[in-house]
Each structure stands twice: as structure tokens, then as C-alpha cells.
Amino acid sequence: xxxxxxxxxxxxxxxxxxxxxxxxxxxxxxxxxxxxxxxxxxxxxxxxxxxxxxxxxxxxxxxxxxxxxxxxxxxxxxxxxxxxxxxxxxxxxxxxxxxxxxxxxxxxxxxxxxxxxxxxxxxxxxxxxxxxxxxxxxxxxxxxxxxxxxxxxxxxxxxxxxxxxxxxxxxxxxxxxxxxxxxxxxxxxxxxxxxxxxxxxxxxxxxxxxxxxxxxxxxxxxxxxxxxxxxxxxxxxxxxxxxxxx
Numbered sequence: 001x002x003x004x005x006x007x008x009x010x011x012x013x014x015x016x017x018x019x020x021x022x023x024x025x026x027x028x029x030x031x032x033x034x035x036x037x038x039x040x041x042x043x044x045x046x047x048x049x050x051x052x053x054x055x056x057x058x059x060x061x062x063x064x065x066x067x068x069x070x071x072x073x074x075x076x077x078x079x080x081x082x083x084x085x086x087x088x089x090x091x092x093x094x095x096x097x098x099x100x101x102x103x104x105x106x107x108x109x110x111x112x113x114x115x116x117x118x119x120x121x122x123x124x125x126x127x128x129x130x131x132x133x134x135x136x137x138x139x140x141x142x143x144x145x146x147x148x149x150x151x152x153x154x155x156x157x158x159x160x161x162x163x164x165x166x167x168x169x170x171x172x173x174x175x176x177x178x179x180x181x182x183x184x185x186x187x188x189x190x191x192x193x194x195x196x197x198x199x200x201x202x203x204x205x206x207x208x209x210x211x212x213x214x215x216x217x218x219x220x221x222x223x224x225x226x227x228x229x230x231x232x233x234x235x236x237x238x239x240x241x242x243x244x245x246x
Contacts, residue, residue, distance in 0.1 A: 061136055062153065065098070
């Protein structure tokens with residue numbers, strides 16, 4: 001029996017190995033609600049934004065990764081330049097320790113350098129606070145077996161915009177808790193989806209739906225699914241020894 005973290009990885013696995021598809025189960029990773037639900041979101045939002053020089057009412061987009069290129073920061077910045085040309089107000093927080101110099105130059109070239117805040121690498125506690133201070137999460141990966149950051153953003157109440165190359169798309173309900181982008185080079189389409197979620201009235205029900213999705217994918221839920229798999233495997237072994245058809 002095999003476990004895949006997403007349907008994307010399950011499909012790739014089955015392409016590589018000639019086994020019975022019924023023997024491959026998808027169990028998504030989980031998230032720890034405790035790190036988010038017991039926080040004073042309003043206070044954190046105010047403090048983080050003050051620290052980063054962001055107006056309390058300004059919509060904030062988040063992007064976090066240890067590989068900006070694979071996770072699609074180029075496409076994100078190009079899409080945001082379309083919104084800048086439409087005089088839309090926003091800030092994007094980019095967290096992660098990669099080649100920041102390259103992306104600062106790109107942000108400058110596309111005319112949004114004043115709207116991009118690079119935090120560098122931050123620890124888990126600080127990242128949690130940044131999630132809670134944001135409004136939506138965008139990641140246009142070239143490939144991602146799952147993408148834990150997507151679920152972490154959802155539990156903080158952030159709608160997500162991700163590429164169809166991200167395994168966590170299993171959890172995205174198109175037009176309900178986020179959007180899935182098929183063509184990451186279509187900056188006009190991406191900009192339009194981001195523009196929708198910059199509107200607080202549109203974003204609010206998305207945010208609620210994203211949080212509800214996260215509450216259904218806790219580590220406790222994951223553990224129960226693994227227990228079921230182990231019990232199934234043990235029962236199969238017992239039946240086999242007893243000569244009972246499985």
C-alpha cells in the first residue's frame with residue numbers, strides 16, 4: 001500500500017510504477033490549528049504592519065518560499081505590475097532567503113519596487129504572525145508535490161491563488177476559497193483574480209471558506225486516516241493468514 005500527499009503526486013507515482021491504483025491512497029498533510037486560533041489576530045495584524053511600514057487598511061498579499069524561481073515569484077511580480085498600471089493599491093510581503101537582489105531588480109523593472117517588502121528568512125513563529133497580518137496568498141509554482149504554505153495560509157484565513165502544478169490544489173474550491181491558475185504566464189488573468197480578492201467584500205467569504213477548509217485538515221485528522229490505513233493493512237494480513245479472501 002502506498003500513500004501520496006496529493007492527487008498530483010499520486011498520478012505521477014502511477015505513471016512511474018505499474019501497480020493497482022486501488023493500492024495508492026491520498027492523505028494530505030495537516031496543519032496545527034493551535035498556532036493560529038489562540039492568537040490575537042487584530043493585534044498581530046496591527047503590530048506586523050507597523051513593523052513593516054504598511055497601512056492597517058492596505059490589502060496585503062503574501063508569498064513565502066525557499067526557492068523563489070520554482071515557486072513562481074517572477075510571474076507573481078509581473079501580474080502585480082498589471083494591477084499597478086490600473087492604480088490598484090496593495091503591498092506584497094515576500095518571505096524567504098533566496099536571491100533577493102535579483103527579485104528586487106525585477107520589482108524595480110516592472111515598477112512595483114515600492115510595493116514589495118522582502119523580509120528575508122523568518123522563523124516559524126514570525127511566519128505565523130505574517131500570515132495573520134495578510135489578506136491573501138499567491139504561489140504560482142512550476143511544481144509542488146503539495147505546498148504546506150497553502151494550508152498554513154488558509155488556516156490564517158487567507159484565500160489562495162495557486163497554480164495547477166501545486167498538489168494543494170486538491171483543497172482549493174475554485175471561486176469559493178481561492179483560485180487555481182492553469183497558465184502561470186497569463187499575467188492578465190492572474191491580475192484579475194488578485195484584483196477580485198483585493199476587494200474586502202469579495203474576500204471576506206473566501207477567507208471564511210479557506211479557514212473552514214483548513215479546520216478539516218488538521219494533523220489529528222491526518223493521524224486518524226493513517227490509523228485506518230494501518231488497520232486495513234493489518235486486517236488484510238490477518239485474513240490472508242487465515243485463508244479468508246480479502
